[in-house]
Amino acid sequence: MGNCCSGNANEGEIQMKHGPNYQKLNTMLFDDREVLGLKGQDKMKIIIRIQALFRGALSRRRVEQRYGFKIKTMGGHSYGVNTPNYSNLKVQEIKERLGPFKYGNSTDNDGVKRKKRALITLENGARYEGEWNEETNKRDGKGYQIWADGSLYEGYWKNDKANGRGRLIHADGDVYEGDWKDDKAHGYGKYMHTDGAQYEGQWKEDKQHGHGKETWPDGACYEGDYVDGKKDGHGKFKWADGSTYEGQFSDNNIHGRGVYIWADNRCYDGQWMNNKMHGKGVFTWADGRRYEGDYFDDKKQGRGVFIWPDGRKYDGEWYNGKQHGEGIYHTSKQEVKKGEWKEGKRISNRFVDSITKDFTDNLRNLNERDVELDHLKTTVIALNEKVEVIRDLEQDVVNAQGVSQDSEKKRVELQIHIKETSIRIQQTSVENKTFQDSVINENTRLQEECKKLREAVVQKEKQLIDTVNRLEREKMDIKSQLEKEKMDQQLRYEALLSERDTKIKWQTEIILQLQQKVLEQEQIIRLNADIADQLKIQLALNRQQDEQKKKLQKELETASDYILALEDKVYKANKTSLELLRQLKDAEIEIETLKNYIIELKQRIAVYIPMKDDVIDKRLAEFINNYPDRQKLKIMFMRESEGVYQFGSKRVAVRVDKDKINIRVGGGYLSIDEFLDQYTPAELEKMERKDPLKKFSEKIAIQKTLVGKELRENSPIRGGGSPTQSPTRSPTRKAQ
Incomplete structure (x- = not known):
């Protein structure tokens, strides 16, 4: 719950200013390099989605666990244990720790004649000592009962059942003390687990019903309404980490209007549905950020207003936790800018113009020109070093081309090997013709894949050469315009060089991956030969199975004749049975007539x-x-x-x-x-x-x-x- 309300920048909230570190991170995440089939912004989407799912799972898990509060009833005791254990040590220890049971109000004045009897063993194996109703001969009044597993009930009885105030200590150590009705917890009572969890409040037919309070050993606590054993109605839940929720519950889930406060002072006040923010609500952060608007499935979606502590504000449409659609952005200088957003980014050029204008204004405020020139000279030296790096990369490209040529030779050898394999497969028997066709198709597909791989290698080599040439031209442009460019141009070129370095490394990795694929294809061809041998063995097994099938068919025909003979005997037996049933029915009618006659004689x-x-x-x-x-x-x-x-x-x-x-x-x-x-x-x-x-x-x-x-x-x-x-x-x- 609240997994999309952490207030982090990767939620898609508006960030109007970014430094150089952000630019490098943005370049790395949104470049064209493919990772596990993902490119560009798709990688960032997956990262954000994984983070959201992880936070949501951790948050919802705390509510859905319900802290495992299970209630044992009096009817759950086993009467047929092999070895009775009336003196259960655990039960005796708990009894001594709790002290004598206090009966409270007496029932001596209710007009029932009772008599106290000594300890006896009941039919179910339990032992009872206490008062009995003299007229009905049933347990009635004060008494205690011990089951065969050692469970102990002490309290009031009526009509052989626990009724009134009583205390039940289960064999495993769980304790319930409170009101009873017909052997069930009913009224006000307290249930204590051996692990320290406990519930105190109203009960109805062995289930929590009404107002009550649950506590757990880790400090978690819930106090509120229950219906039929589940949290339902208004209540307050406090977790061990300090998070709290106060509001509506339904079927053990946060559902309805409520306020959730995280341990880090984040707060959401609004509508909930099945432990998720859903509907109208207000979310605030400890640093002063605030969102007020619509939520859908735990995410901002619909119309909403986001306000930053420095006065910035976004008022517009949201989708999947990000700004999406038309909106109005107010800067910290109270400038109003209208535009359209898509997945958390403004797609209007006016946004870029605003950033450029702010950056230009900052450059005009620089007074130390000499420092700037020294810095530019340092940059020239750094660029020269990068030129040397580019030359080294060019040599790496040449080496990569050599590797590509080796790959081409291996590909030719692979094609020759494939043709030889196809010829061997075509020489197999007619019985394997179907399998031969599939192998030929597979070889054709492999040839096409090899061709595509070769084209991809050539294309990547061209792209690499173009990239190197483009970098060389950009280097000459940088030298010619170095004295004219300002600090913003230096940062831009540094980012560009970093991007090109990343692309060169990425293309080298692609070449290595292609070589690995060629090796995998060779292994597949070797596997095809093994499959052909296995097919021969399988055909021999099929012939053996056909012979066994014929034998089984003969045995089946013999069994069918035997079954027909048995069916004839069964038919005759059924016919005889029907005749006997008819005679039996006539005899029953005759007996009934005689009974009526006897009754009539008795009346006379x-x-x-x-x-x-x-x-x-x-x-x-x-x-x-x-x-x-x-x-x-x-x-x-x-x-x-x-x-x-x-x-x-x-x-x-x-x-x-x-x-x-x-x-x-x-x-x-x-x-x-x-x-x-x-x-x-x-x-x-x-x-x-x-x-x-x-x-x-x-x-x-x-x-x-x-x-x-x-x-x-x-x-x-x-x-x-x-x-x-x-x-x-x-x-x-x-x-x-």
Whole structure:
């Protein structure tokens, strides 16, 4: 972010005055020498682009890292570890360092009956010690739990889940302390990583949600809004190097309106999009420079105003971080100049005239003429030395021509070698004809390339000779006009000579490169011969593969016959399976009919007739009527009111939980099977002690019930009797 706002000169900002060093650098960067396929200004563009990308990558990386804040949840613990480690030393050390957990507000007055129990091992392998709900038999209240990996939770529970305030120490050392809801961080809490990073703020379903603050070990800090675990909304981020950002975030990215201040006091105040400056904004530098205008994809683009500390100002159009289009330039003397810029440079001649005028004014102010003449004489001596250098270069050119002639001889030898190679290739078999044609085409292409290389060498030699002649003429002109030229002419000729020296060196390098290419072409021809030998070997391998292919085809035909036989068997087996399925379906229909018939028979011989509007009584009647061993039902249930029955001498409460009948006498609830097994023998013994005839009376009551309609018409419920009595009450008790 802000990678194009460093304020350096290579951004394309206007630089109206340049010294000799800049001229030399400019000549070196914008000459015609080709480097990796690039010439002139293309090299500078690539350099600027690489610098911009590098700065942008470093800047954006700091935000996109997000400092790796990962949150572990309670549900992430492994219950099935091979070797339990309940006494995790790391967890115990952290527990001692943090101190005892403070429960805070008590839940003793919420009306729930709780009982503290000793340490037990749960089904999932975890161990729990604390309070339980006596009615629901679930963890409820204060308690702590240790998982098999040593993770420790201490706090409040409700319905077998962490609810309320609590502290969880993970096996790897991470700690969360705060509010919980159904085993998830929910409310206000603090999460601490083992590496020192921590978050303190609001949570929702195990994710950062609301206002919070994150800090990292290197000193970085973020405080602001979160949504669903990500920075979203208004916030302030401070990096370890001192850079800060305050403004809008979206999906963990800088997005919206905000102010970014770099460690070197650069500042951008404006619009952002995905961690990049995008939209209207103001960028200021520590030295007083200021830009106000449009940004696009982290670069100045659109309309903008750039102001320098010395009063210079550019007001106009920008593109890709540079002045591009129409604009107005104000000099430090408040002169206004209109013009057109292209990639950071003014393309109007008035710009050159202005520079020439300023340079001429400076020359008029020189008073020491004698010093100037001495300097000119020194320059003459230096030029004479450069003339000697030029003569040495001419000798180098002659040597280069000799090298070129040697290259030409090698080229001729190469052509002869190519022709001989072509003749050998044409003598190969007809099977290799396709390969021969490709080799001939390759040789033709190589000849054309050699021809082009020879022409390029000749052209470069001509250019070199022309350059040397031009330098000689310029040297004579310099001698004739030396007394008339001023300091500006001396600088210009020095730059020109430096440029010519660079071109001569560059052309020498080109010749060496051409020689290297000739050597590479010779190596390619040798490789072609090796390829021909490899082709013969490959053809022999192809013949072997054809023979193997024929064998495989025969085996495939045999396998096809075998597959057809298997498909016929499968068809017959499927047909038999369909017949069996049809018979099975008929049997299932018959079984269903018999089941319905059995149910109908059971309804006809009902022992207990329930109340119509009493769900519990209906469920009890269904249990009694469908009980397989009715000999055990020697004592019947007599209904007194909804959910209240008389069983022998005991008055019991009956309820239905999840389609199961539970009965309570005085303590907790028992299932109806447990109740009958436990209390039926005792009640029978009491009845036998009190009245030996009761057993006989109960049998009479059952017989009367089986009579059917007559007994049902006389039932207290269906007749006009008390609705609190059961239709199967014992006659003897009814008489009482």
